[in-house]
Amino acid sequence: MIKNITRREWLAKGSVAVGTASIASLLGGQSYAATVEMPGPDGHVDDLLAMGGNENPYGPSKKTKEAILTSFHELSRYNFSLPVELKSVVGAVHNISADHIEIGCGSNEILRAVGLIAAENNNAVLAADPTFYSLYRHSQDHGSNTIFASSTDKMTLSLDAMRSAMTDDVKVIYICNPDNPIPTIIEENELKEFCLEMSKRAIVIIDEAYAEYCQNPDFGSMIDLVREGHNNIIVTRTASKIYGLAALRVGFAFAHPDLIKKLMIFKTSSSRMSGGVAMHAAIAAYKDSDYLDFMRKNTRNSLKIAYNMFEELNIPYIKSDTNFTLFDAGIPTVEVGKRMLKHNVKVGRPFPPLTTWVRLSMVQTEQMPRFVEAYKREFG
Numbered sequence: 001m002i003k004n005i006t007r008r009e010w011l012a013k014g015s016v017a018v019g020t021a022s023i024a025s026l027l028g029g030q031s032y033a034a035t036v037e038m039p040g041p042d043g044h045v046d047d048l049l050a051m052g053g054n055e056n057p058y059g060p061s062k063k064t065k066e067a068i069l070t071s072f073h074e075l076s077r078y079n080f081s082l083p084v085e086l087k088s089v090v091g092a093v094h095n096i097s098a099d100h101i102e103i104g105c106g107s108n109e110i111l112r113a114v115g116l117i118a119a120e121n122n123n124a125v126l127a128a129d130p131t132f133y134s135l136y137r138h139s140q141d142h143g144s145n146t147i148f149a150s151s152t153d154k155m156t157l158s159l160d161a162m163r164s165a166m167t168d169d170v171k172v173i174y175i176c177n178p179d180n181p182i183p184t185i186i187e188e189n190e191l192k193e194f195c196l197e198m199s200k201r202a203i204v205i206i207d208e209a210y211a212e213y214c215q216n217p218d219f220g221s222m223i224d225l226v227r228e229g230h231n232n233i234i235v236t237r238t239a240s241k242i243y244g245l246a247a248l249r250v251g252f253a254f255a256h257p258d259l260i261k262k263l264m265i266f267k268t269s270s271s272r273m274s275g276g277v278a279m280h281a282a283i284a285a286y287k288d289s290d291y292l293d294f295m296r297k298n299t300r301n302s303l304k305i306a307y308n309m310f311e312e313l314n315i316p317y318i319k320s321d322t323n324f325t326l327f328d329a330g331i332p333t334v335e336v337g338k339r340m341l342k343h344n345v346k347v348g349r350p351f352p353p354l355t356t357w358v359r360l361s362m363v364q365t366e367q368m369p370r371f372v373e374a375y376k377r378e379f380g
């Protein structure tokens, strides 16, 4: 609810000091309130613990919120120059020129556009099972077929299975790295080798929506390959996750300029028409690298609290390279969802074939004990 309050009041009301001694120690003595404003225009934090959508529980950074507020006086403008500026800011972050970048209405718009490329002649998409569904489902809706490659017993995406499943019909190979719902990565060199080999036969798209969270030294962005000039490879990124701008719908494709041109034909909107508020917000967010450090640290601390509970209760779980983890509740995921909702905790939906596994998105470190208490009361 946006009340009639001034910008100063909004930002001031947002600062809330919270936390117990143990949480304070996880924060390394640094006050949360000193670092970032609380989410919501009036400082309101939902009572519901949203642990099902892999969202940023802190909202965007203070500098990003300020940029949103100052953008209000331009609401009536088309602002064609802002996407150009955003491409240049994001290009500087990834050391790549603007002609290799396209902006989407979220990275979803890019994924769906690539799904349409696969559907063009009723061709096929090759994807891991399970993985993020957006590209292949949209492609199926437009007539393509999906070929699934099973993940390994160790719950990681299998490049070998993908190689074996490859056929001449496959026009697009979708890989999510770090993956979702399994929050693990593929080692950098193995993935580079795969991309170089398979991009001779199909477009390889690497969805790096969670890359900024990943601190695993074996991870490497495939934007390197695009920067080196390889064609037929697309990397997607998003402002929705670590930058906390899911509601404003900003995502990116990185690809060879020829492929960017093709992609633009399949997108529903031109990046020139991207909304001004979203552009101002994303420009500020991508300039604010301190916020990424804050988010990584707090996500790591929230994950530690979840892992401690899993170990205490002997629950199998996956160590995360993202802002969510995955654990085996031993009972149907939907039942876990229903019972946790009684405690105002919303957890992930089922991801077949993982029907007893629960995807758990991290909330603020200070909020994690509420989840642990609720879970133990219900299942401990």
Ligand SMILES: Cc1ncc(COP(=O)(O)O)c(C=O)c1O
Pocket (backbone or CB within 6 Å): 053, 054, 105, 106, 107, 108, 109, 132, 176, 179, 180, 207, 209, 210, 237, 238, 239, 240, 246, 249, 250, 251
């Ligand atoms: C792996 C992955 N890719 C892409 C997206 C889409 O994000 P957006 O369209 O907000 O950029 C999501 C959203 O949850 C995701 O999990």
